[in-house]
Amino acid sequence: MQFDTSLIKKASLLIQSGELVAFPTETVYGIGADATNDKACCNIYSLKGRPSSNPLIVHVDSIEQAMSIAVFNEISLALVEKFWPGPLTLVLPLRPDNNIAKTVTAGLSTIAIRMPSDNTALSLIKMSRTPIAAPSANPSGYVSATAEFHVKRHFPNLFVLPSDNTGCGLESTIIDMSLDKYSVLRYGFITPESLSSALGVNVEFKSNSVIKAPGMMYKHYSPQASVRRDAININEGENGIGFGDVNLGALNLSPSGDLTEAAANLYRMLIILDDMGANVIAVAPIPNVGIGLAINDRLKRAAYD
Numbered sequence: 104m105q106f107d108t109s110l111i112k113k114a115s116l117l118i119q120s121g122e123l124v125a126f127p128t129e130t131v132y133g134i135g136a137d138a139t140n141d142k143a144c145c146n147i148y149s150l151k152g153r154p155s156s157n158p159l160i161v162h163v164d165s166i167e168q169a170m171s172i173a174v175f176n177e178i179s180l181a182l183v184e185k186f187w188p189g190p191l192t193l194v195l196p197l198r199p200d201n202n203i204a205k206t207v208t209a210g211l212s213t214i215a216i217r218m219p220s221d222n223t224a225l226s227l228i229k230m231s232r233t234p235i236a237a238p239s240a241n242p243s244g245y246v247s248a249t250a251e252f253h254v255k256r257h258f259p260n261l262f263v264l265p266s267d268n269t270g271c272g273l274e275s276t277i278i279d280m281s282l283d284k285y286s287v288l289r290y291g292f293i294t295p296e297s298l299s300s301a302l303g304v305n306v307e308f309k310s311n312s313v314i315k316a317p318g319m320m321y322k323h324y325s326p327q328a329s330v331r332r333d334a335i336n337i338n339e340g341e342n343g344i345g346f347g348d349v350n351l352g353a354l355n356l357s358p359s360g361d362l363t364e365a366a367a368n369l370y371r372m373l374i375i376l377d378d379m380g381a382n383v384i385a386v387a388p389i390p391n392v393g394i395g396l397a398i399n400d401r402l403k404r405a406a407y408d
């Protein structure tokens with residue numbers, strides 16, 4: 104898709120005037136607001152039906168901008184130099200002199216921050232001349248949006264920047280760097296193995312985070328249909344999503360068994376079946392390695408009753 108500067112300019116003017124804008128990132132679509140504007144950020148929560156206790160990620164266009172908001176030590180700095188721009192969110196102590204709206208952090212003394220690699224997202228932040236707070240562009244608890252029409256059907260009045268697709272298809276990896284022992288709070292494209300090797304210490308997943316974040320605690324990332332995991336056949340009344348050699352109907356996350364391809368297809372296919380009115384979606388087993396950890400994490404939460 105052609106990179107449309109005039110649309111991004113229009114979106115940046117909306118951000119500057121305190122409006123909300125949906126924009127693509129390399130992970131999923133976000134609903135953005137000026138992160139320094141409390142009223143605009145409050146509107147994100149009400150639009151999504153998001154509990155005000157669940158803080159937002161701030162998106163920046165440079166490491167310098169991030170350093171004006173959060174406290175980086177040498178280790179955090181080395182980590183972002185390696186992984187930014189890209190699908191890694193760091194939880195860091197907030198700087199005392201930050202100008203981020205209180206609603207963004209839900210009153211915590213830490214902040215989640217990332218620099219996206221998608222060109223539209225980066226240009227939007229640059230043109231808006233402000234960091235942008237953005238959760239995923241879905242009603243709270245539902246599957247994240249990976250295409251423009253996924254956003255529009257839930258939020259018809261929102262200005263949505265176009266994109267061919269959001270490449271990763273799963274939300275960013277979140278690593279908590281604010282405590283002595285680092286931990287992964289949300290699995291994503293950047294795996295615990297690659298973080299461990301970059302940091303030289305073992306980084307483990309910690310489900311019980313300091314905040315009781317809905318995205319980490321209970322049913323989330325969930326279609327309207329029920330989800331049955333590790334299916335090797337489809338029962339009557341079910342629709343299926345296959346993987347590799349396990350075919351459960353027309354949809355297969357990756358016939359060749361490629362986990363990157365599967366991640367990119369997951370939400371899109373769940374939404375297709377939801378739109379068809381599926382009651383139960385049976386999903387083939389996904390190997391629990393690499394990006395498969397993130398796919399299984401999302402499926403577990405989607406399947407939670």
Ligand code: TXA
Binds near residue numbers: 159190211275314
């Ligand atoms: O890929 C992504 O990260 C996408 C795109 C739009 O950037 N954004 C996204 O945002 O997934 P959201 O709001 O759907 O998920 C953000 C997660 C939530 O689970 C929230 O609880 C957690 O980040 N979070 C935010 N601030 C935090 C903090 N200070 N400490 C721990 N977790 C935090």
Ligand code: MG
Binds near residue numbers: 238239
């Ligand atoms: Mg979300």
